[in-house]
Amino acid sequence: MDNSSSGDNLLARLEAKGVSRRDFLKVCTIAAGAVGLPAWAGEQMAEKAAGGAKPSVIWLHFQECTGCTESLLRTSHPGVAEVILDLISLDYHETLFAAAGHQIEEAMEQAIAANKGKYVLVVEGAIPRKDGGIYCQVGGKNAIDTLNRVAADAGAIIALGSCASFGGVAAAEPNPTDATGAPMILKGKTVVTLPGCPANPYNLLGVVLQYATFKTLPKLDKLGRPEFAYARTIHEDCPRRPHFDAGRFAQKFGDDGHRAGYCLYKLGCKGPATHANCSLLPFCEVPGAWPVGIGHPCVGCTEQQVAFRVPIHTTIDVERPTAPGTYPAIHPDHSVVGPAAVGLGGLAVGAIVGAGVVASKKLTAESEKHEERE
Ligand code: SF4
Known part of the structure; x- marks a missing residue:
C-alpha cells in the first residue's frame, strides 16, 4: 500500500x-463520534491524515471468515471504503496484499522495523492453542508465535471482531482447537476489543485515528471494549423498543406483527443482553442496515457468553423490562418508530447516524456527478 503520498495527493486522489x-471530513467526524470524541476531534483527525501522517497498520488473520475485512470493504458507496483505506497505511494485510510467500513475510518485517513502537496491530480471527497451535499456521509459523512477535513492538493493539476478542465461532463448544481471543494470549498488554460479527468499520477507524492523532485510546470497559460504543445495550436504543414496552411482539417470522416492525424479543432477540452501537451506527452507511433493522433478532455477537452459545431463537431474561421515565410516551397507533423516539442517549448518537447518512447520500450524489462528467 502507498505510504509515501502527501496529504495534498490524498485529497486530490479522493x-x-x-x-x-x-x-472526507464527515467520515472522520463519524469515526470520532464512534469512539465518543466531539466533532472538533474528527477535524483534527482529518487534518492530520490530510497532512500525510497516516498510521501504519499491520493486520493479522487467524481463525475467521474474513467478514470483518469484508465489512470494511463492502461499504454501500465505494468512496467510503477508499476514504477509510486512504486514512491508514495498511502495510501488511494477507487478504488485500498482491504479494505472497517470502515477499509478504519481508514486507511485515520491514513494516515492524520502520514503525517500531508506533504501528497499530489489528488482529482478526481467533487463536488456536491446542497441540502447540498447529491448527493455524502462516508461513510455517503458528498464530500464537506470530501474534506475540508482532504485538511485542506495536504501539496499540486492536482485536477486531468477536473471534479476535474472545474466540467467537471458532471457540464455540466443543471448541476443538482450544481457540481463544487475542487478550487471552497477550496477557498484561492493553488490547482494545471491538467484538461484533462483523465489527463496525467506523468503530475501528475511530480507534485507529484517535491513536494516530492524540496518542490515546478510548476509555475501555473491563472486557477492553470502548465504552462509548459498547456501554449501552441494543435494547436501550432499538427503534423497536416502544413496541416492546407496549407489548407488541412478532410471534413468528412473516406474521402481521413481524411485517409491521414489532419487537423481535419472542423470536429470540438478544438485544436486552447485548452491548453494542449497531442500532445507532448502521452498516454500509445504509439506514436500518443491521440485524434487527432488517427483521432478524439480534444474536448477541458482541457478548462472549451469548452468541454461539445461546441458541439463536431462545428467549433470554430481561434485566429491566420497563422503560425509564425519560422515554417518550408510547403511542399505540404507531406501527413503525424511528430512532429519534428512543431516548436521549439515542438522540446523541442518532446525530452521528444522521451525519453518516447525509455523508453517504452526498458521496453518492458526488459520485453520480463525477460519472456524468466522465
Ligand atoms: S427485544 Fe430486540 S427487537 Fe425488541 S426492543 Fe429489544 S432489542 Fe429491539
Whole structure:
C-alpha cells in the first residue's frame, strides 16, 4: 500500500474519485463520534491524515471468515471504503496484499522495523492453542508465535471482531482447537476489543485515528471494549423498543406483527443482553442496515457468553423490562418508530447516524456527478 503520498495527493486522489474534502471530513467526524470524541476531534483527525501522517497498520488473520475485512470493504458507496483505506497505511494485510510467500513475510518485517513502537496491530480471527497451535499456521509459523512477535513492538493493539476478542465461532463448544481471543494470549498488554460479527468499520477507524492523532485510546470497559460504543445495550436504543414496552411482539417470522416492525424479543432477540452501537451506527452507511433493522433478532455477537452459545431463537431474561421515565410516551397507533423516539442517549448518537447518512447520500450524489462528467 502507498505510504509515501502527501496529504495534498490524498485529497486530490479522493476528489478525483468524487469524494469532496467536506465528505472526507464527515467520515472522520463519524469515526470520532464512534469512539465518543466531539466533532472538533474528527477535524483534527482529518487534518492530520490530510497532512500525510497516516498510521501504519499491520493486520493479522487467524481463525475467521474474513467478514470483518469484508465489512470494511463492502461499504454501500465505494468512496467510503477508499476514504477509510486512504486514512491508514495498511502495510501488511494477507487478504488485500498482491504479494505472497517470502515477499509478504519481508514486507511485515520491514513494516515492524520502520514503525517500531508506533504501528497499530489489528488482529482478526481467533487463536488456536491446542497441540502447540498447529491448527493455524502462516508461513510455517503458528498464530500464537506470530501474534506475540508482532504485538511485542506495536504501539496499540486492536482485536477486531468477536473471534479476535474472545474466540467467537471458532471457540464455540466443543471448541476443538482450544481457540481463544487475542487478550487471552497477550496477557498484561492493553488490547482494545471491538467484538461484533462483523465489527463496525467506523468503530475501528475511530480507534485507529484517535491513536494516530492524540496518542490515546478510548476509555475501555473491563472486557477492553470502548465504552462509548459498547456501554449501552441494543435494547436501550432499538427503534423497536416502544413496541416492546407496549407489548407488541412478532410471534413468528412473516406474521402481521413481524411485517409491521414489532419487537423481535419472542423470536429470540438478544438485544436486552447485548452491548453494542449497531442500532445507532448502521452498516454500509445504509439506514436500518443491521440485524434487527432488517427483521432478524439480534444474536448477541458482541457478548462472549451469548452468541454461539445461546441458541439463536431462545428467549433470554430481561434485566429491566420497563422503560425509564425519560422515554417518550408510547403511542399505540404507531406501527413503525424511528430512532429519534428512543431516548436521549439515542438522540446523541442518532446525530452521528444522521451525519453518516447525509455523508453517504452526498458521496453518492458526488459520485453520480463525477460519472456524468466522465
Ligand atoms: S427485544 Fe430486540 S427487537 Fe425488541 S426492543 Fe429489544 S432489542 Fe429491539
